[in-house]
Amino acid sequence: METVDPVTSVPQALPLAGERVAFTGTLASMTHREAHAEVERQGGTASEHVSRQTTLLVVGEEGWPLEPDGQTSVKLQHAERLRTEGRDLRIIRESEWLDFIGLHSHRDALHRLCTPAMLSRMLDVTVHEIRRWERLGLIQAVEHVCRLPYFDFQDAAGVSRLAALVNAGVPIRAIQNSLAQLESVLGVGSRPLMQLEILATDRKIVYRDLSGRLKTTHGQRLFDFDGPAPDDDSGPATIPLPVPEPGAPNRTNWTAGQWFDEGRRLADEGQIEAAIETLRMGLMSEHDAPEIHFQLAELLYRQGETRAALERYHVAVEIDPNYLEAWTQIGCLLSELGQHDEAIQAFRIAIDVHPDYHDAHLHLAESLHQAGRSPEAADHWRKYLEFDHSGPWADAARQRLEEFEKTATDPATQP
Structure with missing residues (x-):
């Protein structure tokens, strides 16, 4: 031909x-x-x-x-x-x-840069899990815009597939052999094997909570028939929660950063209430730390305390008016509460700070639509589709646009 x-x-x-x-x-x-x-x-x-x-x-x-x-x-x-x-x-x-x-x-x-929220929609994993991948070193931010991290989509998609296999209990050796085969055929490099090693190590780590119960870092409770066996090197490592011991440094002297790191660790382990209290301790050391307020807001929301979370997000942007993710979360929570006009204002502020922030365009379009302002929403759906061409959110935006354009050209709907 x-x-x-x-x-x-x-x-x-x-x-x-x-x-x-x-x-x-x-x-x-x-x-x-x-x-x-x-x-x-x-x-x-x-x-x-x-x-x-x-x-x-x-x-x-x-x-x-x-x-x-x-x-x-x-x-x-x-x-x-x-x-x-x-x-x-x-x-x-x-x-x-x-x-x-x-x-x-x-x-x-294929190598487009995505925010945590974008990756969450595309890969069907929580934003919390994506942030956890970053802390573990599985993915690295390529750039930051006003505290907003951007990750390589392809790198994150690879981690998502490996994590699903590891969490399903697939033998690590089998995955290693397959990655080695992909390297010989496609030249994928050594990074997938490094990511697999981190995932495998993370899955083996368990800890004892304050009641002495054995749990994984994913929150799964384990049966402990024989109690701890510190001399058995073949078993998984046990990480006790940080309980002050005689002679240990006084935790009242911890920096805000130390409290912040400890709070995120507890959150990763599913101990949300303990993590919330730990972050509050960090704010006692440094009350104007926007990232601590932001993390606290996320955990409060996970506990169902929407109003309290909204207040913390507001504090974060009071301290740092360019905190993009905080403005977006404010908009999302206000929209969830039915306050669409206020949500629209928050999303517009985020776009003023970063005009190419596609998450904000998508949420703004939906809030405008809910407020009965579809003609204004159309431009923002189009802006979102410039970035995301496939997937459920792109399909939803495309469907909204088609519905709007059909209505706009239907003589029966004209005044």
Whole structure:
């Protein structure tokens, strides 16, 4: 199949002419259905399965192509066997495929930078868990804008897949072997293995609460038949809660930062009430620390104390008027309480501080819609869709836009 170069008028072969293409794993740039249609447009033939006729296997880059048992995907295993038999079958990453067919904007989107809230929506994990990944060193912020961290989407998606496997009890060795295979085929580097090691170590750590009960860092209570065995190096490490001991430094001399770190650790372990009290102690040392107020607000909200959380978020922005996440949370809580006009004001302030803050555009659009101001909301839905092209929130924004545009052009709705 050929196209004609618009400049030279010379016929050119389409990039995928003669190729039979299959896909494995989750694609970050589009759905499998859309990818199949793109293959056909580029002159190739799309296939649901890998066979002896397959010439190209594209590996999706939203997380790793690993099965629920930790093994590499069935399609990837089949492709590797065919290559061993001498078949001319190439295995490439999604980003390489996009580059090859000229979809450079889609390729660049694979490494788009996301806030914790964006990652939460895209990966279906809580914002709290994403912040915990950062504290563990699983992901690192690429940049900060007014205290707002931005993470590489692809890196976070990989962690999400590994964390799901580890939490499901898949043997670490099986995952390691699969990652080693991906390294040999795709050159994924050593970072996934490092992330897996952190996840595995974190899962083994347990602690004793003040009642002597044994729990994991994920809050799961364990049966302790024999009591602690400090001489048994093969068992998991036990971390007691920080109870003052004779001769230990007086905790009343702790800095606000020490109280803050301790409060976050307790929150990670599911001890929310203890974490709240610990953060309050930190504020006694430094009452104008906006990040402590913000963290305290999050924990109060998790306890169902919405009004108290809202007050703490307000304190955070009183101290730091450019605290983007705090303004956004104020808007979200006000919207939840039905105070849409006040929520709109909070979201507008966040956008004034950072015009490209897509979370704020999405929330502002929804609040404007709820307030019966859909024409104003439309611009902000469009702004959000410039960043997020797929996923449930993008679909919701697109649906809102379609409903608005249909209503706007319907003669029956015109005055």
